[in-house]
Every structure is written in structure tokens, then in C-alpha cells.
Amino acid sequence: MMTKALPVAAGMAWLALASAADADTPAPPSLAPYFQPAIGAAKAPDADGFLQRWLLLEPIVKPNRSNSGFTNSYVRTALTTHYFPGQFTALPKDGETVKGAAPLRWHAFDAVPFDVTLFTFAAALGKPTYGVIFNAVTVVHSPREMKNVRLAVGSNAASMWWLNGKEAVMLSGDRRMVMDDVLSPRLTLAKGRNVLRGAVINGPGLSDFCVRFLDEDGKPIRDISVDVK
Amino acid sequence: MRHFATALAALLSLPGAASAQLAGEPFIHDPSTIMESDGKYYTFGTRGGGLVSEDGWTWHSGGERPGGGLAPDVIKIGDRYYVAYAVGGGGMNGGHASNIKMMWTKSLDPKSPDFGYHDVGVVASTDGVENADAIDPAFLLVDGRLWLSYGTYYGFIRIVELDPKTGMRLAGNQPVDIAIDMEATALMYRDGWYYLLGTHGTCCDGPNSSYNIRVGRAKSVTGPYLDTMGVPLLKGGGKLVIDGRGRTFGPGHFGLIDLGGGMEKFSMHYEADMDRSGRSVLAIQPLLWRDGWPIAGDNLKAGTYEITSERSGNALQLNVDFVRIAFDPRRSFFAKPDTPIVPVPDQTLAEDQATWPKDKIAVDLGEYMIRPHQQWTITPLAGAGGYFGSPYYKIVVAGTDRALAATPDDEVVTAPAFTGAPEQLWRIDQLIDGSYRITPKVKSASRRDVALVTIGASTPTLATFDPASDAGRWTFKAP
Structure with missing residues (x-):
């Protein structure tokens, strides 16, 4: 067993858990098995259509000792709050720093596995892993207009996603990442550039996400590419 | 899947039933x-x-x-x-x-x-x-x-x-x-x-x-x-x-x-x-x-059921006189389109029960005719024990206290009243195909692994359970 949604009795213990667990960790994990620098031409989705090139912002501290409070309303409030300038409008650059409650840096990475392992991203950079909000942005290049596509998301824990500035889908609750967990309503990918933005909130435990587009038949869309510019 | 969808219906939970x-x-x-x-x-x-x-x-x-x-x-x-x-x-x-x-x-x-x-x-x-x-x-x-x-x-x-x-x-x-x-x-x-x-x-x-x-x-x-x-x-x-x-x-x-x-x-x-x-x-x-x-799967819920043999499709029933439901077939065959429609009542327990013997009554299997003597109220019993998640049940004719019972010579009858004696207690275990096995609490003196088994299309007995045969498989249907 592992307590992710911590019971009340364990609550006080958890207050020291993140730091204690991290303090026990002999060395941070290596990024290499999970991320590589995002360089070169725009990246095609993997064989299953998962998008693997992302700008990831170092985590915003948002204490939550349990994920059980990730109700619809809480998640919407937490993930639509403005934490830094340009949060919902700007396309950041690799290495750019934003100023919120604390300076946070954007990192451009290609995910090695199908999913984006946010916990490892944070841990490897020596950043907080529990009680955090992650922000992610990628640019989807579509060779033509594609109607009636769906954004298929799995996230650990809750998340919200916006396509070209419009909310696409929200995943609330204490979720584990399951591919194609929640699908958006039918969307249109514009010909050319489409900005896909996401935010993932997590209390204790691992955090990650996986994202792909599916066509009307539920098949992954692979004739697109993603980049960070 | 042969047996899977046959058993369950909206069921009545009875007071005093054992916890699941x-x-x-x-x-x-x-x-x-x-x-x-x-x-x-x-x-x-x-x-x-x-x-x-x-x-x-x-x-x-x-x-x-x-x-x-x-x-x-x-x-x-x-x-x-x-x-x-x-x-x-x-x-x-x-x-x-x-x-x-x-x-x-x-x-x-x-x-x-x-x-x-x-x-x-x-x-x-x-x-x-x-x-x-x-x-x-x-x-x-x-x-x-x-x-x-x-x-x-x-x-x-x-x-x-x-x-x-x-x-x-x-x-x-x-x-x-x-x-x-x-x-x-x-x-x-x-x-x-x-x-x-x-x-x-x-x-x-x-x-x-x-x-x-x-x-x-x-x-x-x-x-x-x-x-x-x-x-x-x-x-x-x-x-x-x-x-x-x-x-x-x-x-x-x-x-x-x-x-x-x-x-x-x-x-x-x-x-x-x-x-x-x-x-x-x-x-x-x-x-x-x-x-x-x-x-x-699930344990059988308390309720009233037809108990159907997977071997013959026949229903476990009291071996009593068949009582006709009063009905003139000509009303159906010669009715005109504008003949008034009226509901026909079910046969009541009293109508069916009128000729039943007062003491033990044998059981057999027959085509299911939606008659009271074919309907059984099954209740898990608190405090009667069980076996690997299955409680012991009492099985009585619906609306009566007449209880299904094992006999010392491995036959099955009904006793006029439920006494709680071991021979009136039954385990009902769901099998991997979704059907059920019905096992008496009392162990047979001469036969191993005894269960309720259909040995003829219309004849039940207590005999060694054969997992490869439909003879010992039963389903419970809404009456």
C-alpha cells in the first residue's frame, strides 16, 4: 500500500514527509532516461501519437497534503489563477525565467518515454516534487485543418488543457495517469501552428501526463509535429 | 457465456439476513x-x-x-x-x-x-x-x-x-x-x-x-x-x-x-x-x-427465486398436484379486436397449497409454470457459519416456512417448518461460469463432496459433484 490521499491520522506526518523523503534521497535522479534536450526539427509524435516535445516550467509551489481535495471547483480555481505574467498567452523560450512568487525557469525537453514524468523533471532539478503546479506548453504544427479531433489526456493528478487559448478539457480528482483517460469535446486543429497549454496539479506522490490527439475514429493523429517555437 | 446473465433480478433484502x-x-x-x-x-x-x-x-x-x-x-x-x-x-x-x-x-x-x-x-x-x-x-x-x-x-x-x-x-x-x-x-x-x-x-x-x-x-x-x-x-x-x-x-x-x-x-x-x-x-x-x-462474482442475495437446473432447464419444485389457473382458452382464441382487455390474476399460494400434504413433501423438477410451489425464498443466516465467503442459507417455499432439507440417505425433501437444523442449511457457491453449486451443510455418510445434483431431467438428489457436468449447476431467476 502507499498513501497518496493521506488519511487524517497521517496528515501531520506528511507535513514533514516531502522534505524528509527528499532528504533521505542520496542523489537526485538523472534526467537522461526521461528527457533529452529539445533540439532539431519539429518532432513527430511517437508511434501511438503521443506528443513528446514540451516546454516545462519549474513547479509552482501549491501545498496540498492530499489529492482528495481536487474537486472540479478547486482544480479550476487553482489552475486558472494567474501565477506569472503571460501564463495563458505567451509562448515562452527555453531558459526564460518568469517572475511569480519566485523566479521559475522554462525548460525545453523531448520526453523519452510516451509520458512526461513531471516528478522526475522536478526532482532532477532539485525542485519541489509534492504540493506543486506544473505548466507545460507545446506548439502543434498541423499540415491542414483537422476538424472533429479530440485531445486525449491522462494526468497524475488533476490537470487543465487549453488549445489556442480555449479550454479544451479538465481532469479533476485524485487521478493516476491512464492513457486516453479523458477526451475533450470535438476540436479543430488549425492548419499551421496551434498552441497547446496544460497545467497539472499534484499533492503527494508521483506526477506525470500523457497527451495525444485522436481522430473521429479514435485513431491517433500522427501526421502532425510538435515544437517549442 | 452460458450461464452468466441468467441469475439476477431486483431483489428484496430481508430483515435478519446475514451480512454479506x-x-x-x-x-x-x-x-x-x-x-x-x-x-x-x-x-x-x-x-x-x-x-x-x-x-x-x-x-x-x-x-x-x-x-x-x-x-x-x-x-x-x-x-x-x-x-x-x-x-x-x-x-x-x-x-x-x-x-x-x-x-x-x-x-x-x-x-x-x-x-x-x-x-x-x-x-x-x-x-x-x-x-x-x-x-x-x-x-x-x-x-x-x-x-x-x-x-x-x-x-x-x-x-x-x-x-x-x-x-x-x-x-x-x-x-x-x-x-x-x-x-x-x-x-x-x-x-x-x-x-x-x-x-x-x-x-x-x-x-x-x-x-x-x-x-x-x-x-x-x-x-x-x-x-x-x-x-x-x-x-x-x-x-x-x-x-x-x-x-x-x-x-x-x-x-x-x-x-x-x-x-x-x-x-x-x-x-x-x-x-x-x-x-x-x-x-x-x-x-x-x-x-x-x-x-x-457475488454471493446470492436474499430474495425469492426460481431455482433452475442447468442440466434440464427445469425448476426445483414441490412434487404436488398441479393446480390449473381458471382460464377459458376460448376467451383468447375467439376474442375480437375490440373485446375488453382485463388482467388475469396470478395463482395464489392458497390456491396452489390447497392439496399439499402437511408433513414432508418430496421435491422434483418440472417445467417452470410460474406457480407458488416452484418459488423459493432464500435467506443467508446470521450466526450459522459458512465457508470461504459463502454463508449458509435457508431455502423455503415462498410465503411459507416449508424448508428444503437433506435426508440421511442423501435425498432431498421439504420439511413442514424451518428449524435451523443442519440438514436445513445450504451453502450456495458461485462457480467460475456464473452458475451456482448448492451444498448441504450436513456431510454425507457414504458419499464424498455431495451437492444438489440433477440425475434425471426431473429428478434431483444429493450426489458427488462433478465440475465438468451441468448436472450440479443451478441458476437463480426472478420468479
Whole structure:
């Protein structure tokens, strides 16, 4: 067993858990098995259509000792709050720093596995892993207009996603990442550039996400590419 | 699937019915696979200690497991019971650095001269940094090869191979990642498929726990495990086996109980039994197989049913005079389109019962005619005991106290009144195909493994149960 949604009795213990667990960790994990620098031409989705090139912002501290409070309303409030300038409008650059409650840096990475392992991203950079909000942005290049596509998301824990500035889908609750967990309503990918933005909130435990587009038949869309510019 | 969809309807819950849950004090979290030792059944949980039972129904605190730690599992190989358990990890205290330790004993009964644990050592570990957490071990022995799965939500579920002669890790064996986003795994093998079961959702939060058991299968023990939709368990897939229901929340930690004779069950804990202060309890339910996939069955709910023989399709009934329902067929054949429509009442119990003998009445099987003498009210009995998750039931003709009973010469009759005597108590166990076996509580003096069996299209008796035959299979239909 592992307590992710911590019971009340364990609550006080958890207050020291993140730091204690991290303090026990002999060395941070290596990024290499999970991320590589995002360089070169725009990246095609993997064989299953998962998008693997992302700008990831170092985590915003948002204490939550349990994920059980990730109700619809809480998640919407937490993930639509403005934490830094340009949060919902700007396309950041690799290495750019934003100023919120604390300076946070954007990192451009290609995910090695199908999913984006946010916990490892944070841990490897020596950043907080529990009680955090992650922000992610990628640019989807579509060779033509594609109607009636769906954004298929799995996230650990809750998340919200916006396509070209419009909310696409929200995943609330204490979720584990399951591919194609929640699908958006039918969307249109514009010909050319489409900005896909996401935010993932997590209390204790691992955090990650996986994202792909599916066509009307539920098949992954692979004739697109993603980049960070 | 032959029998699956036939049994259930909207059912009436009766006052005084037994709880669907086990008797005794079955309080445990993360129960290990149930093992028989020295004529008793044992399961062990987190932090040491466990439960013991003589019949699989009534459980008490008992058993000794040194070492503490999390979520053990037990397997018997030869004359040894191997016990694996995790120390550290689980996200508490030690973070995700953990060791799975192994020990063995020749008896699980602390009073046995064979009882005594021998340490084998660490068979799997995680360093707290890598993307896995070595807790929740689970054994599988297939064709002489011993496997151990482990892990939790922190990264991957992994599998390693052990030496069944020593319990130690095979030299040079490396862990293989087989799933993500689950914990409390279990492994099964059936008809050429390996099954990986695990628990999704959250634990340890009483009725707010969302624990539920999922499964994927693979042709190789090291995967890839896929669910029925083809989603890899390495990408979060998993077909539902069981989730919370009624007054019990958050099932987790699957453990197979193969009772033989086409009867399989599984143990688990519920995170919260609302009839027991919301505490975590051991539970046992039937395991069914549908199209090569395991799903949870259920004990028969209290209610009134037709009891149908899967051999003949005929209904168990009192062998009494057939009473016609007053009806002039000409009303049907010669009715005009504008003839007024009126409902025809059911036959009442009083109409059917008028000629019944007062004492014992034989039972036989007949075409189901929706008559009172073919309808049975079945009620699980509190305090009457049971066997591996199945309580004992009384079976009476609906609206009466006339009870189905076994005779000393292994026949079946009805007694005029229910007395609670053992010959009037019946176990009703769901079989892997979804049908049921009906077993008298009293043991036969001359026949082994006796159950209610259809020996002719219209003749029931008590005879040795044959798992390969429809003769001993029954379904319960809404009357």
C-alpha cells in the first residue's frame, strides 16, 4: 500500500514527509532516461501519437497534503489563477525565467518515454516534487485543418488543457495517469501552428501526463509535429 | 457465456439476513494470499500479525509474522511456506527506498513444532531515487519457476524471478517493468495466459478511498500485459475486476483462492466496512471467468427465486398436484379486436397449497409454470457459519416456512417448518461460469463432496459433484 490521499491520522506526518523523503534521497535522479534536450526539427509524435516535445516550467509551489481535495471547483480555481505574467498567452523560450512568487525557469525537453514524468523533471532539478503546479506548453504544427479531433489526456493528478487559448478539457480528482483517460469535446486543429497549454496539479506522490490527439475514429493523429517555437 | 446473465433480478433484502461479509473480527489491511496450514487458514497483513480461520468464514486475530513492514504475500512450495514482505518504502517515513525480504517456515501455526521462520534475505530493492518502490510483493509459481511482482504508484510495477528451492533471487536476474500506476499486485496463470492484477485508486482513507482491482494479461510472464481494450498496463490500462459496492468501499490486494471443482474465490480487503465502524476488513468473493478474463462474482442475495437446473432447464419444485389457473382458452382464441382487455390474476399460494400434504413433501423438477410451489425464498443466516465467503442459507417455499432439507440417505425433501437444523442449511457457491453449486451443510455418510445434483431431467438428489457436468449447476431467476 502507499498513501497518496493521506488519511487524517497521517496528515501531520506528511507535513514533514516531502522534505524528509527528499532528504533521505542520496542523489537526485538523472534526467537522461526521461528527457533529452529539445533540439532539431519539429518532432513527430511517437508511434501511438503521443506528443513528446514540451516546454516545462519549474513547479509552482501549491501545498496540498492530499489529492482528495481536487474537486472540479478547486482544480479550476487553482489552475486558472494567474501565477506569472503571460501564463495563458505567451509562448515562452527555453531558459526564460518568469517572475511569480519566485523566479521559475522554462525548460525545453523531448520526453523519452510516451509520458512526461513531471516528478522526475522536478526532482532532477532539485525542485519541489509534492504540493506543486506544473505548466507545460507545446506548439502543434498541423499540415491542414483537422476538424472533429479530440485531445486525449491522462494526468497524475488533476490537470487543465487549453488549445489556442480555449479550454479544451479538465481532469479533476485524485487521478493516476491512464492513457486516453479523458477526451475533450470535438476540436479543430488549425492548419499551421496551434498552441497547446496544460497545467497539472499534484499533492503527494508521483506526477506525470500523457497527451495525444485522436481522430473521429479514435485513431491517433500522427501526421502532425510538435515544437517549442 | 452460458450461464452468466441468467441469475439476477431486483431483489428484496430481508430483515435478519446475514451480512454479506465474513464473521468474526476480520480486521486487516493488505492481506496476503490465504494459505492452509495444519488444518487452518491464515492471512497476514501490514505491520505483522494476521487472521486465522477454521472454515474460511469466521476469522479471528492470529498467526505470527515477524519483521513488520508492509503487505506480505505467502506461497507454499514443497514443505515450506515462503513469506515475502517489504521494509521501507510506500512513501512514508523511508520515502521510496525499500527492500523486499524473504523468509520461510514449515508451518504457519505457532503451536506446531514445525513453526519457525528462517530468514532468506533481500530479494528485491529500490534505492529511493529510481522510478519504482519495492513494496507489495506477490508470488506466482508456474511450471517450476517462481516469480515475484512488486511496486506501487511510485513508478513501475516490476517482476523478478526467484529460485523456488531457496526463495533467493536467481543469479543475474534483472527486474522487468510490467505496469504503471497500480499497487498491491497479484499474478495468476490460466490456460496459457499470465494475469497481472493490481489496485488502482487511493487507499487508507476509509469510505473516501477509491481503491479498485484491475487486470491485464500477457502470453509471457514479463509482459506486455494488456487489458481488454488493448491498452498496455505500462500505459495505465487495466480492466475492472471489482470496485466498492453497497456498504463496503475500496477493494484492494487480490489473492486467489482455488477451491477446485470449478470453484474459485478471491480474498481482498475493503478499505471501509461501514457496518464495522468503517474499518478495513478481509473479504472473500467468487471469481468468475468470462471470455478468458477474471471478474468478481457475488454471493446470492436474499430474495425469492426460481431455482433452475442447468442440466434440464427445469425448476426445483414441490412434487404436488398441479393446480390449473381458471382460464377459458376460448376467451383468447375467439376474442375480437375490440373485446375488453382485463388482467388475469396470478395463482395464489392458497390456491396452489390447497392439496399439499402437511408433513414432508418430496421435491422434483418440472417445467417452470410460474406457480407458488416452484418459488423459493432464500435467506443467508446470521450466526450459522459458512465457508470461504459463502454463508449458509435457508431455502423455503415462498410465503411459507416449508424448508428444503437433506435426508440421511442423501435425498432431498421439504420439511413442514424451518428449524435451523443442519440438514436445513445450504451453502450456495458461485462457480467460475456464473452458475451456482448448492451444498448441504450436513456431510454425507457414504458419499464424498455431495451437492444438489440433477440425475434425471426431473429428478434431483444429493450426489458427488462433478465440475465438468451441468448436472450440479443451478441458476437463480426472478420468479
